[in-house]
Amino acid sequence: MTKSVVLLSGGMDSATVLAIAQQEQQDCYALSFDYGQRHSAELNAAREIAESAGVLEHRVINIDIGQLGGSALTDEAIDVPAAGSHGIPVTYVPARNTIFLSYALAWAEVLNADRIYNGVNAVDYSGYPDCRPEYVDAFQTMANLATKRGVEGDPIQILSPLIQLSKSDIVTLGSGLGVDYSLTVSCYSAAAGGEACGECDACDLRRKGFEDACLPDPTRYI
Amino acid sequence: MTKSVVLLSGGMDSATVLAIAQQEQQDCYALSFDYGQRHSAELNAAREIAESAGVLEHRVINIDIGQLGGSALTDEAIDVPAAGSHGIPVTYVPARNTIFLSYALAWAEVLNADRIYNGVNAVDYSGYPDCRPEYVDAFQTMANLATKRGVEGDPIQILSPLIQLSKSDIVTLGSGLGVDYSLTVSCYSAAAGGEACGECDACDLRRKGFEDACLPDPTRYI
Numbered sequence: 026m027t028k029s030v031v032l033l034s035g036g037m038d039s040a041t042v043l044a045i046a047q048q049e050q051q052d053c054y055a056l057s058f059d060y061g062q063r064h065s066a067e068l069n070a071a072r073e074i075a076e077s078a079g080v081l082e083h084r085v086i087n088i089d090i091g092q093l094g095g096s097a098l099t100d101e102a103i104d105v106p107a108a109g110s111h112g113i114p115v116t117y118v119p120a121r122n123t124i125f126l127s128y129a130l131a132w133a134e135v136l137n138a139d140r141i142y143n144g145v146n147a148v149d150y151s152g153y154p155d156c157r158p159e160y161v162d163a164f165q166t167m168a169n170l171a172t173k174r175g176v177e178g179d180p181i182q183i184l185s186p187l188i189q190l191s192k193s194d195i196v197t198l199g200s201g202l203g204v205d206y207s208l209t210v211s212c213y214s215a216a217a218g219g220e221a222c223g224e225c226d227a228c229d230l231r232r233k234g235f236e237d238a239c240l241p242d243p244t245r246y247i
Numbered sequence: 248m249t250k251s252v253v254l255l256s257g258g259m260d261s262a263t264v265l266a267i268a269q270q271e272q273q274d275c276y277a278l279s280f281d282y283g284q285r286h287s288a289e290l291n292a293a294r295e296i297a298e299s300a301g302v303l304e305h306r307v308i309n310i311d312i313g314q315l316g317g318s319a320l321t322d323e324a325i326d327v328p329a330a331g332s333h334g335i336p337v338t339y340v341p342a343r344n345t346i347f348l349s350y351a352l353a354w355a356e357v358l359n360a361d362r363i364y365n366g367v368n369a370v371d372y373s374g375y376p377d378c379r380p381e382y383v384d385a386f387q388t389m390a391n392l393a394t395k396r397g398v399e400g401d402p403i404q405i406l407s408p409l410i411q412l413s414k415s416d417i418v419t420l421g422s423g424l425g426v427d428y429s430l431t432v433s434c435y436s437a438a439a440g441g442e443a444c445g446e447c448d449a450c451d452l453r454r455k456g457f458e459d460a461c462l463p464d465p466t467r468y469i
Contacts, residue, residue, distance in 0.1 A: 089308055090350070093357050120353035123393050127349045128312070131342035135315050155393040163389035170382040171345050 026052045028138035030129045033057050033083070035070030037209045037231065038144035038187055041199035043078050045186050046142045048202055054136060055083040056129055060118070061091020066215040073208045086128060090118065122155035123164070126183065130168050133181045137174075145185045146195070161185050192234030200240055207243035220247045248274045250360035252351045255279050255305070257292030259431045259453065260366035260409055263421035265300050267408050268364045270424055276358060277305040278351055282340070283313020288437040295430045308350060312340065344377035345386070348405065352390050355403045359396075367407045368417070383407050414456030422462055429465035442469045 029051035033039045046053050055078075057071040068085060075083035122145060129141045145156050154160065165183045169175035187195055199206065211231040212221035221228050223246045235242035251273035255261045268275050277300075279293040290307060297305035344367060351363045367378050376382065387405045391397035409417055421428065433453040434443035443450050445468045457464035 084314075086311055086314070088310065090353055092306075092308070093350075093354050118353075119356035119395075120349055120393060123349040123352060123389070124346070127342055127345040128315075130345060131312055131340075132315050134341035154395060154398045157392065160389070160392040163385070163392050167345070167382070167385035167389045170379065170385050171342060171377040173341075173376060176376045 026050055027140070028052045028054065028133075028136050029140040029142055030054050030056055030133045030136065030138050031080070031142045032125055032129055032144065033071045033075060034144065035067035035072075035074065035209060036144070036211050036227075037192075037199070037204075037206055037234070038146055038195060039071075040074050040204050040206070040209045041195050041202070042142045042144045042186060043074065043080070044199055044202035044204045046140075047078060051140065051142075053078070053080045053142075054132065054138065055080045056132060057083070057085045058125060058128070059085055059087045060121075061089065066212075066217055066219040067210045070208055070210040070219060077205065077208060084132070088124060088128070090121065090124060093119065120155070122153075122160070126164055126168075130172065130181065134172055134174065138181065140182045140184055142184050142186070144187055146187045147189065148191050156188075158185075158188055161188065191237070192230050193237035196234045196238040196240055200238070205243075207245075211244075216247055218245075220245045222247055248272055249362070250274045250276065250355075250358055251362040251364055252276050252278055252355045252358065252360050253302070254347055254351055254363070254365045255293045255297060256366065257289035257294075257296065257431060258366070258433050258449075259414075259421070259426075259428055259456070260368055260417060261293075262296050262426050262428070262431045263417050263424070264364045264366045264408060265296065265302070266421055266424035266426045268362075269300060273362065273364075275300070275302045276354065276360065277302045278354060279305070279307045280347060280350070281307055281309045282343075283311065288434075288439055288441040289432045292430055292432040292441060299427065299430060306354070310346060310350070312343070312346060315341065342377070344375075344382070348386055348390075352394065352403065356394055356396065360403065362404045362406055364406050364408065366409055368409045369411065370413050378410075380407075380410055383410065413459070414452050415459035418456045418460040418462055422460070427465075429467075433466075438469055440467075442467045444469055 029046050031043050031046050031053050033055040055075040133141050145161055147157050169180040174181050210219045211227045213225040213227050214222045221244050251268050253265050253268050253275050255277040277297040355363050367383055369379050391402040396403050432441045433449045435447040435449050436444045443466050
């Protein structure tokens with residue numbers, strides 16, 4: 026068994042990634058962030074998923090990027106749009122994945138973990154610049170130069186096993202690994218109990234994922 | 248005037264960088280971090296320097312990397328060493344510069360700033376992997392792929408004007424720009440009022456910097 030840090034948001038993708046890491050015989054340390062996101066139901070979901078998966082440790086770090094503003098997900102002054110927008114969406118949180126991966130890198134160094142698993146996905150969220158394979162590759166190159174492990178020739182590997190999968194591929198893969206998607210929350214405007222709005226981009230993608238995979242959708246709607 | 252985010256630690260280097268940015272006609276937004284560092288006198292120094300320089304805004308973000316441990320600067324269980332150690336020092340904070348630059352990138356995106364100035368220096372702190380030019384170059388490449396601005400072909404520039412300068416070069420340059428080094432704190436174990444221990448690596452480098460530059464050293468010792 027080797028150690029891995031797994032970024033866990035409480036959504037479907039990272040729950041699937043955690044199951045993949047465990048299938049790959051990793052001792053998993055789950056890392057979540059409280060960043061002033063509107064949908065705090067996501068963090069409760071992350072806690073339940075981590076507990077249900079039996080990770081060695083689950084940390085929630087308060088990173089306070091909400092105070093910087095600039096996104097509908099953290100700034101009350103910007104409305105969450107209905108599905109179907111184009112370009113880089115207003116739900117884009119500036120530099121979010123860079124900050125998340127940086128913390129994962131710090132924790133991986135301290136734990137002496139060999140891998141960082143993340144749920145970055147280029148297919149359904151192609152409007153986010155920091156979800157593309159070339160971005161993750163560039164982060165890996167930077168991380169190799171930033172860390173003791175990298176300098177010593179044994180870099181921490183950053184794995185994005187979902188990066189080229191569609192939402193229905195992800196649902197199919199995760200269901201095969203026994204992921205309980207009823208614990209996960211995707212909605213940008215979820216209620217405190219995790220019930221979804223059914224109208225935002227994230228709800229739209231999730232619903233289509235289950236439909237295309239021909240699997241029952243356990244999502245609870247408001 | 249264009250906008251810039253300036254990373255400001257409260258030490259000599261970042262105080263010098265702020266003066267450089269202002270000389271380069273930048274509207275400066277200073278960014279500091281409370282990360283559980285032992286030497287909190289540094290943050291008080293950052294506030295005084297920011298005020299004295301008249302920046303447009305100074306933010307201190309609580310980033311809580313101290314809870315991850317792994318460094319003598321944030322972990323009470325690890326002693327700060329006396330000067331003269333070799334290799335990557337125990338004062339190395341895992342992924343610190345990566346986290347700092349990531350936040351600067353996020354704020355720069357929100358402000359629509361054109362530049363990020365940082366005090367990374369490869370000469371005196373060559374034991375830290377994330378202080379080398381190849382690291383900063385790799386961060387720039389990653390940042391270009393991570394951000395809206397990068398995707399749209401007008402990337403945020405990351406400037407490290409001190410990267411190849413010695414401590415005495417920095418002191419000479421900053422003194423010429425009117426930096427008041429009596430406001431800055433370098434010591435890893437500074438007292439609450441900013442008085443330096445005179446014995447750690449950081450004190451050693453600072454003292455030699457003033458000596459080599461043949462300039463009076465305004466440091467207050469315990």
